[in-house]
Amino acid sequence: MNIKSVLLGGVFAATVIGSAAAEDKRIHMIVCGDNNGAGIPVQAAHIEEWEAANAGFNVDVEFVPWGQCQEKSTTLASAGKPPAIAYIGSRTLKQLAQNDLIISVDMTEEEKATYAAPILGTITAGGQQWGLPRAFSTKALYWNKDLFAAAGLDPETPPKNWDELLEFATVIKEKTDADGYGLAAASFDNTMHQFLNYMYANGGELINADGEIVFNSPNNVETMEFYGKLAEVSQPGPVAYDRAKLNPLFAEGKIAMFINGPWGRGLIGDTNFGLAPVPAGPKGANSTLLITDSLAVFKGSGVEEQALSLGKWLTNPENQMAFEVKEGFTPLRDMPEVAGIIENDPTWGTFINAIPSGGPEPFVTDYIGLQDVVVEAIQGVVLGEVSAEEAVEEAAERLEEYK
Amino acid sequence: MTVALDRSYDIATRKRIDLFPYFLLVPALLITMVIVAWPLVETVRLSFTDASLKPEENFVGLANYEKMFSRRFPEVIGRTFYWMALSVSFKMLVGLLGAVLLNAAVPGRALFRVLVMPPWIVPIAVGVFIWGWMYNGQFGMISGLMQRMHMIGTPLEFLAYRDTAFMATIITDVWIGTPMVTVYLLAAMQGISKEMQEAAWVDGAGRFYRFRRITLPLIMPAMATMALLSAIWTFNSFDIIWILTEGGPRGSTTTMIIDTYKTAISRFKYGEGAARAVMIVCFLSAFTGFYFFLLSRLAKRGEA
Numbered sequence: 001m002n003i004k005s006v007l008l009g010g011v012f013a014a015t016v017i018g019s020a021a022a023e024d025k026r027i028h029m030i031v032c033g034d035n036n037g038a039g040i041p042v043q044a045a046h047i048e049e050w051e052a053a054n055a056g057f058n059v060d061v062e063f064v065p066w067g068q069c070q071e072k073s074t075t076l077a078s079a080g081k082p083p084a085i086a087y088i089g090s091r092t093l094k095q096l097a098q099n100d101l102i103i104s105v106d107m108t109e110e111e112k113a114t115y116a117a118p119i120l121g122t123i124t125a126g127g128q129q130w131g132l133p134r135a136f137s138t139k140a141l142y143w144n145k146d147l148f149a150a151a152g153l154d155p156e157t158p159p160k161n162w163d164e165l166l167e168f169a170t171v172i173k174e175k176t177d178a179d180g181y182g183l184a185a186a187s188f189d190n191t192m193h194q195f196l197n198y199m200y201a202n203g204g205e206l207i208n209a210d211g212e213i214v215f216n217s218p219n220n221v222e223t224m225e226f227y228g229k230l231a232e233v234s235q236p237g238p239v240a241y242d243r244a245k246l247n248p249l250f251a252e253g254k255i256a257m258f259i260n261g262p263w264g265r266g267l268i269g270d271t272n273f274g275l276a277p278v279p280a281g282p283k284g285a286n287s288t289l290l291i292t293d294s295l296a297v298f299k300g301s302g303v304e305e306q307a308l309s310l311g312k313w314l315t316n317p318e319n320q321m322a323f324e325v326k327e328g329f330t331p332l333r334d335m336p337e338v339a340g341i342i343e344n345d346p347t348w349g350t351f352i353n354a355i356p357s358g359g360p361e362p363f364v365t366d367y368i369g370l371q372d373v374v375v376e377a378i379q380g381v382v383l384g385e386v387s388a389e390e391a392v393e394e395a396a397e398r399l400e401e402y403k
Numbered sequence: 404m405t406v407a408l409d410r411s412y413d414i415a416t417r418k419r420i421d422l423f424p425y426f427l428l429v430p431a432l433l434i435t436m437v438i439v440a441w442p443l444v445e446t447v448r449l450s451f452t453d454a455s456l457k458p459e460e461n462f463v464g465l466a467n468y469e470k471m472f473s474r475r476f477p478e479v480i481g482r483t484f485y486w487m488a489l490s491v492s493f494k495m496l497v498g499l500l501g502a503v504l505l506n507a508a509v510p511g512r513a514l515f516r517v518l519v520m521p522p523w524i525v526p527i528a529v530g531v532f533i534w535g536w537m538y539n540g541q542f543g544m545i546s547g548l549m550q551r552m553h554m555i556g557t558p559l560e561f562l563a564y565r566d567t568a569f570m571a572t573i574i575t576d577v578w579i580g581t582p583m584v585t586v587y588l589l590a591a592m593q594g595i596s597k598e599m600q601e602a603a604w605v606d607g608a609g610r611f612y613r614f615r616r617i618t619l620p621l622i623m624p625a626m627a628t629m630a631l632l633s634a635i636w637t638f639n640s641f642d643i644i645w646i647l648t649e650g651g652p653r654g655s656t657t658t659m660i661i662d663t664y665k666t667a668i669s670r671f672k673y674g675e676g677a678a679r680a681v682m683i684v685c686f687l688s689a690f691t692g693f694y695f696f697l698l699s700r701l702a703k704r705g706e707a
Contacts, residue, residue, distance in 0.1 A: 071668075077456075078456045095456065099456035099457040100457060101457075186649075187648065187651030187652065235541065236558050236559070237558075239562070240561070240563035245539075368669045376653050383653070
């Protein structure tokens with residue numbers, strides 16, 4: 001090897017290094033689901049706009065099916081190779097924050113003011129916000145008007161409180177072939193979600209703003225007792241049913257009422273149904289469970305600042321609304337477009353109007369652990385194995401480990 | 404002189420050790436180390452740490468084991484053995500009956516032998532989803548038939564109650580595991596010489612007597628082997644329970660493997676999950692040890 005070839009090699013190596021340095025920095029973004037959603041082109045356009053304004057950065061969007069999506073981001077992060085920004089169920093944000101895997105999204109007062117307080121509650125822990133809300137849902141009571149009429153009830157009057165709900169369900173169970181109510185009590189996440197709707201509608205809480213477990217309250221004992229009664233007028237064997245399995249029962253006219261999110265409207269065929277707020281308990285008012293999914297910014301990607309900027313750009317009021325309108329998601333913010341959405345489809349009204357009275361998904365460090373305990377308590381009461389008081393007391397004790 | 408001779412003998416012996424066969428074993432050894440030994444050692448190590456989502460992990464001694472045994476784990480171990488014992492017994496019984504029937508000289512025997520296979524051929528997850536629908540009270544076939552035969556008055560949700568869910572998972576496991584037992588025992592039965600059966604028949608031995616005194620003793624080694632292998636596979640049966648009940652209602656179908664999955668994968672408690680996995684390894688090692696002991700005993704008997 002003579003001096004000339006060494007020099008040539010050196011020049012070549014320098015060129016390679018130089019061109020690598022000039023290449024855009026990658027921002028790895030994980031989005032759950034597939035890329036067929038109606039809102040995805042809108043999101044892609046927003047990303048392009050951001051890239052144009054932030055030269056030198058290239059957003060690499062990876063679509064991961066729902067089943068493995070959160071696990072993928074979490075596992076990558078715990079293995080030290082985090083995505084820069086990822087779509088995550090807000091319920092897990094506290095766990096990720098506690099394990100030092102994500103950074104706070106540092107919302108300004110102005111930014112916070114754009115969200116309703118209960119929505120902010122789904123992403124706030126220790127006074128800081130840990131995610132940028134991206135998708136959102138509330139719940140409502142679906143009722144089958146034909147079954148109400150067949151039982152001699154007014155088909156246009158849904159139950160407003162628990163007494164009416166039990167009364168109507170009993171009448172339907174007695175006077176028709178259908179069951180009065182569809183109760184989900186399987187070992188699955190939406191069993192707890194269904195319960196939380198009623199818990200909030202009776203003024204109960206699971207964990208308070210200071211992070212203390214407050215599950216063992218007279219309100220929650222009352223809610224559990226109500227669940228026991230509800231099981232008697234529901235389809236046989238509620239423990240075999242999660243919410244998705246109730247859809248066909250409602251569509252077939254086998255249950256007269258159940259709770260579901262806005263997506264449920266498209267899953268029940270031509271059933272003649274109405275939508276009402278979750279009935280109020282004796283100690284509370286109509287309420288709903290609020291669930292958000294967020295964009296979380298992971299620590300250690302080397303592009304945290306840019307990822308946060310991208311997240312804020314995608315979720316700013318204007319861009320987020322454009323995305324929601326296309327996707328058909330529940331709007332996160334109360335903006336002028338909301339009136340238009342309700343005008344186009346009045347069934348949105350019940351879901352959107354419930355937002356201010358809603359309560360957040362519990363924000364804890366071990367969500368699955370918490371969910372298992374609450375579901376076990378619910379199943380105990382539904383199966384008649386334990387009293388409501390015992391179930392709530394035992395659950396509250398066990399929940400201390402997961403707060 | 405003697406010393407010198409000894410040395411030269413030593414060298415000669417050493418030279419005779421041929422390293423080539425060992426060299427050939429290196430790839431297999433490496434693969435075994437990477438896919439078996441290393442994960443196993445790593446699991447045992449993890450079980451003594453508080454590994455979770457956070458980047459660092461600390462040594463916690465036996466804390467994970469203490470925590471595990473102070474909670475519900477002993478109950479889970481008991482349930483796992485009960486579940487396994489019932490499932491394996493049913494598989495052996497049904498498998499034996501099936502093998503006897505398929506061994507009988509009936510017309511269309513070949514067709515029946517093929518028809519035994521579907522539970523084994525259909526992907527487990529698909530089969531279990533179908534069973535899930537059959538156990539449904541409102542639309543399911545089993546509840547429907549039972550109502551039609553007036554055995555029950557209202558729809559019965561098999562997966563909604565502790566006992567029925569427990570039995571439902573066992574029945575599905577038996578459905579999936581039986582073909583293997585049947586085929587294995589059928590092969591063992593066909594290995595029995597026809598002369599022996601004919602001789603007994605000539606002596607006036609009836610069908611059941613021949614089965615009890617000839618067939619059964621001769622296939623006993625195969626039955627023992629199969630029962631043990633089946634126990635090992637059943638012990639770790641995950642997909643059936645997970646798809647049907649996810650371990651519910653109220654933990655009534657939570658076996659060791661379900662509990663391990665929930666802890667390590669669903670809840671990201673890698674340390675605590677590893678401790679559970681180590682317990683599974685201990686039990687399975689005991690089964691396997693017993694299996695090899697049994698094999699060597701049977702081999703000796705065969706030689707004798």
